[in-house]
Amino acid sequence: MRDWVEVRRGGYHDSVTLMRVSRRLSERPGVAGAMVAMGTGLNREMFGRMGFAVPDEAGPDDLVVAIRVEGEGPDEAGLDEARGALDGLLREVSRPPAQAGLLGAPAPARTTGSAAARGDATVALLSVPGPHVFPEAMDALDAGLNVMIFSDNVPVAQEITLKEAAARRGLIVMGPDCGTAVIGGAGLGFANAVRPGPVGVVAASGTGAQQLMCLLDAAGAGVSHVLGVGGRDLSPEVSGRSALAALAALDADPATELIVLVSKPPAPQVLDLIREAARRLDTPVVFALPLPGEDDLTRAAEQALRALGRPVPAWPRWTSPRGAAPVSGRALRGLFAGGTLRDEAEMIARDVLGWELEARGHRFTDFGDDAYTRGRAHPMIDPTLRLEALRAEAADDGCGVLLLDVVLGYGAEPDPAAALAPAVAAALRDRPDLAVVVSLCGTPADPQDRDRQAVALCEAGADVFASNAQATRHALTLVDGSIVEGTPR
Amino acid sequence: MSDHRDMHRAHRLGGLLSREPGVVATGVEVLASALADQAVPVEAVDWRPPPPGTESALAAVLGDPGHAEANARAVQRMVTARPHLVDVRPARDVLGLEPGTFLHAGPPLEWDRASGPMRGALVGAMLLEGLAETPRGAERRLERGAAVFEPCHHHAAVGPMAGVVSPSMWMLVVEDAEHGGTSYCSLNEGLGKVLRYGAYGPEVIERLAWMGEVLGPALREAVRRHGPIDLMALIAQALQMGDELHNRNRAATSLLLRELAPALAAAEEVPRARAAEALRFAAGNDHFFLNAGMAAAKACADAARGVPGSSLVVAMARNGTDFGIQVSGTGDRWFTGPAGVPDGLYLGGYGPDDANPDIGDSAITETAGMGGFALAAAPAIVRFVGGEVPDAVAATQRMYEITLAEHPVLQIPLLSFRGTPVGVDVARVVRTGILPVIDTGIAGREAGTGQVGAGLVEPPANVFTDALHALAETA
Numbered sequence: 001m002r003d004w005v006e007v008r009r010g011g012y013h014d015s016v017t018l019m020r021v022s023r024r025l026s027e028r029p030g031v032a033g034a035m036v037a038m039g040t041g042l043n044r045e046m047f048g049r050m051g052f053a054v055p056d057e058a059g060p061d062d063l064v065v066a067i068r069v070e071g072e073g074p075d076e077a078g079l080d081e082a083r084g085a086l087d088g089l090l091r092e093v094s095r096p097p098a099q100a101g102l103l104g105a106p107a108p109a110r111t112t113g114s115a116a117a118r119g120d121a122t123v124a125l126l127s128v129p130g131p132h133v134f135p136e137a138m139d140a141l142d143a144g145l146n147v148m149i150f151s152d153n154v155p156v157a158q159e160i161t162l163k164e165a166a167a168r169r170g171l172i173v174m175g176p177d178c179g180t181a182v183i184g185g186a187g188l189g190f191a192n193a194v195r196p197g198p199v200g201v202v203a204a205s206g207t208g209a210q211q212l213m214c215l216l217d218a219a220g221a222g223v224s225h226v227l228g229v230g231g232r233d234l235s236p237e238v239s240g241r242s243a244l245a246a247l248a249a250l251d252a253d254p255a256t257e258l259i260v261l262v263s264k265p266p267a268p269q270v271l272d273l274i275r276e277a278a279r280r281l282d283t284p285v286v287f288a289l290p291l292p293g294e295d296d297l298t299r300a301a302e303q304a305l306r307a308l309g310r311p312v313p314a315w316p317r318w319t320s321p322r323g324a325a326p327v328s329g330r331a332l333r334g335l336f337a338g339g340t341l342r343d344e345a346e347m348i349a350r351d352v353l354g355w356e357l358e359a360r361g362h363r364f365t366d367f368g369d370d371a372y373t374r375g376r377a378h379p380m381i382d383p384t385l386r387l388e389a390l391r392a393e394a395a396d397d398g399c400g401v402l403l404l405d406v407v408l409g410y411g412a413e414p415d416p417a418a419a420l421a422p423a424v425a426a427a428l429r430d431r432p433d434l435a436v437v438v439s440l441c442g443t444p445a446d447p448q449d450r451d452r453q454a455v456a457l458c459e460a461g462a463d464v465f466a467s468n469a470q471a472t473r474h475a476l477t478l479v480d481g482s483i484v485e486g487t488p489r
Numbered sequence: 490m491s492d493h494r495d496m497h498r499a500h501r502l503g504g505l506l507s508r509e510p511g512v513v514a515t516g517v518e519v520l521a522s523a524l525a526d527q528a529v530p531v532e533a534v535d536w537r538p539p540p541p542g543t544e545s546a547l548a549a550v551l552g553d554p555g556h557a558e559a560n561a562r563a564v565q566r567m568v569t570a571r572p573h574l575v576d577v578r579p580a581r582d583v584l585g586l587e588p589g590t591f592l593h594a595g596p597p598l599e600w601d602r603a604s605g606p607m608r609g610a611l612v613g614a615m616l617l618e619g620l621a622e623t624p625r626g627a628e629r630r631l632e633r634g635a636a637v638f639e640p641c642h643h644h645a646a647v648g649p650m651a652g653v654v655s656p657s658m659w660m661l662v663v664e665d666a667e668h669g670g671t672s673y674c675s676l677n678e679g680l681g682k683v684l685r686y687g688a689y690g691p692e693v694i695e696r697l698a699w700m701g702e703v704l705g706p707a708l709r710e711a712v713r714r715h716g717p718i719d720l721m722a723l724i725a726q727a728l729q730m731g732d733e734l735h736n737r738n739r740a741a742t743s744l745l746l747r748e749l750a751p752a753l754a755a756a757e758e759v760p761r762a763r764a765a766e767a768l769r770f771a772a773g774n775d776h777f778f779l780n781a782g783m784a785a786a787k788a789c790a791d792a793a794r795g796v797p798g799s800s801l802v803v804a805m806a807r808n809g810t811d812f813g814i815q816v817s818g819t820g821d822r823w824f825t826g827p828a829g830v831p832d833g834l835y836l837g838g839y840g841p842d843d844a845n846p847d848i849g850d851s852a853i854t855e856t857a858g859m860g861g862f863a864l865a866a867a868p869a870i871v872r873f874v875g876g877e878v879p880d881a882v883a884a885t886q887r888m889y890e891i892t893l894a895e896h897p898v899l900q901i902p903l904l905s906f907r908g909t910p911v912g913v914d915v916a917r918v919v920r921t922g923i924l925p926v927i928d929t930g931i932a933g934r935e936a937g938t939g940q941v942g943a944g945l946v947e948p949p950a951n952v953f954t955d956a957l958h959a960l961a962e963t964a
Binding site: 012014015016017038059060061093106108109110111112113114115116119121122124125126127128129131132134136138140142144146150151158161169170171172183184185186188189193224225245250252253255381410411447 | 505506507523533544887890921
């Protein structure tokens with residue numbers, strides 16, 4: 001093995017771009033490891049963990065490149081090759097040089113405020129690192145733009161300041177940590193290509209909103225707008241400031257006939273406040289909360305359809321010809337990219353199997369959780385960690401059923417089945433007694449094409465469901481043959 | 490009732506749900522491209538992280554509820570100022586300057602830290618005022634602390650290069666007809682071996698004596714006879730004639746002479762021979778207008794001072810050792826750093842080794858949206874300051890990223906008459922790392938040399954981060 005570490009002054013790229021470069025570099029033959037990242041404290045820690053020594057002078061504004069190649073000796077050609085590949089990758093992702101042409105396009109704006117002044121935008125989508133969000137968000141609000149903050153790690157005091165500033169200007173701040181919005185047909189962040197329709201969604205949960213919009217699309221209903229509010233909006237500190245603004249805006253929107261509010265479990269006093277506000281609206285509000293005794297996302301979608309006087313369809317499913325038999329006595333392992341989809345699956349499992357899931361070896365993991373995304377892209381963009389976990393679970397005899405979600409849409413990886421289907425097929429080849437169930441959140445119009453993804457996964461041996469709740473119940477029947485699928489609670 | 494209306498307004502979210510969506514995308518590129526893939530209009534920001542350690546200061550300054558309004562008010566005052574040239578008078582009368590007191594360019598400075606050209610100019614001023622017989626004698630007296638130095642900026646004045654003002658020098662008096670302020674600048678000596686570049690030879694002192702005896706009084710009579718001259722109107726015209734009003738003042742000088750010549754010819758108090766001398770001197774100096782433009786810019790910048798919470802820069806000035814700025818929301822405090830050496834072209838056999846660090850109050854022109862900020866208006870000089878026409882356009886366009894407004898009066902034909910970028914915002918400089926571009930002359934580092942070149946220079950970045958932290962403390 002040979003290590004090569006280089007500090008490049010002032011070569012800034014965003015973290016997602018660099019993670020992609022790192023990943024593509026690591027995949028090259030002869031490369032045992034690679035990391036390309038800005039020299040922030042967190043990244044330095046990651047370099048250290050990988051065994052790379054980063055020079056002290058590398059600061060957060062410097063690009064640090066670390067490559068480990070296989071083989072020994074100073075005249076190792078692999079290193080030169082990897083370095084060449086790295087330069088190529090960086091060139092590829094570099095922005096074109098600032099256009100200085102007399103009549104050419106002016107150089108790109110350098111702040112959100114400057115970009116806002118150039119056009120006629122209605123919303124700013126911010127995904128800079130959390131500690132740097134505030135100035136960009138204030139720029140947007142001062143320019144009369146609404147704000148969607150995709151980033152997390154924004155201090156809660158700043159969140160409140162921004163939301164108060166927005167309220168004074170008659171605007172809304174969606175986020176921080178808001179992954180999903182659909183506004184007038186445009187998907188911001190992780191969002192699916194859904195048909196326009198009568199349902200407005202207020203979402204304190206990104207994948208919860210995606211599940212809802214996909215089911216509504218499948219039912220032919222569609223959405224008017226999906227307004228994210230951020231995972232912390234319904235906390236006691238933030239007190240639903242954005243949820244209340246979003247409810248009021250959708251109530252005033254002529255295209256919205258019904259509102260669905262989807263959230264991870266909110267603070268009880270904030271939920272009371274929201275319910276009270278919802279009662280005062282002219283537009284009916286349906287709640288979709290992963291709480292015991294509340295509707296799951298699929299039931300909330302069904303309730304919304306009934307309230308609109310529309311038929312509830314049979315939700316799309318693709319059953320593998322493999323015909324998995326129940327595998328009683330073994331554990332269910334849920335490997336999720338979507339936090340709310342994980343929570344929903346766990347809630348349903350507790351409902352069916354009782355409260356001692358962990359004691360019986362059942363586990364539900366959210367790979368989108370901070371613990372798995374430190375210094376790494378979200379599993380909807382980079383599946384590496386989850387694929388590793390899939391292999392590990394398949395190698396564990398105690399595991400009988402694997403439950404996975406696949407979330408499609410704008411922003412998500414271009415072809416998740418390309419990596420996942422072969423991994424599923426390999427797992428089932430080694431473990432004929434294993435069953436794999438996939439909850440596939442997407443629409444036929446998504447860039448990845450839901451139906452093509454479904455067929456690929458199904459052919460690999462997985463049972464595929466458009467409803468996460470149905471996928472979970474199906475997985476539960478495989479774990480315990482005494483459970484009958486579709487039993488009402 | 491009004492609550493109800495407010496609620497109603499709040500629901501509309503700036504047309505978010507009713508208008509065609511348009512997005513400004515700042516950060517991760519995949520999110521911007523996902524929007525472009527949906528054919529949604531998206532303006533992507535080329536974002537870079539600000540310097541480490543500035544996050545909380547930026548949040549404190551920008552989170553101050555009155556900040557945006559304070560900046561809007563300050564820059565509005567800057568661009569609505571209407572400076573007029575109203576009089577020409579000796580510094581001793583108009584500034585109350587006592588013998589043995591001198592003004593200088595830039596932030597405060599002591600003799601020990603003064604650079605060659607600053608020392609040279611002070612020596613020359615001592616000789617002019619008759620406070621020393623010889624340069625060596627003047628230097629010894631200055632070393633011993635025989636004179637008092639104060640920044641021009643502390644007296645509502647500005648001076649180009651060394652900016653040295655002594656009691657007998659005549660000052661242009663400029664009044665702001667909108668906000669009522671008054672500002673001052675000395676008379677321009679021409680190019681070559683001149684006091685402001687640190688030269689103090691006999692020809693320099695003779696010229697200054699003539700300026701006090703002949704030029705000053707002649708200009709006074711001409712200006713008084715003419716009545717107040719609207720300098721912003723004149724500057725706006727000159728900008729459309731190829732001047733950027735810092736390193737090129739040819740059009741503005743001609744326009745000013747066109748105003749003054751008839752009045753001077755008609756002034757009975759001025760003998761014909763002296764009027765002719767004065768006109769010939771002014772017409773022979775393409776930079777004759779510079780000092781009037783600087784006084785005008787100073788009046789505009791001073792109108793924007795003292796707005797609490799505002800991060801608008803109201804002075805950028807160099808004393809040959811330090812570069813200093815003052816900010817509207819932090820009063821008279823200077824934020825200083827080492828003055829850089831300009832990058833440019835050199836006269837004759839001079840080179841970068843002969844250059845003194847940046848010097849002069851003339852960056853007041855950039856402070857008020859002219860000079861380097863208006864480079865796109867002056868294609869004739871871009872080679873002189875090292876570049877091609879597209880570089881000049883790019884420089885002006887880059888300045889829009891760090892300024893608060895586009896000047897309503899000063900317009901650039903090449904940019905379809907877009908107003909010049911005006912009003913440097915400390916916060917935007919820190920956020921973008923883009924530093925103001927300043928046109929400048931280059932003084933020789935040895936006292937007595939004079940001008941060695943001209944070019945472009947940038948302030949040290951720390952002055953902006955220091956100002957930001959100071960503002961954050963007041964927020």
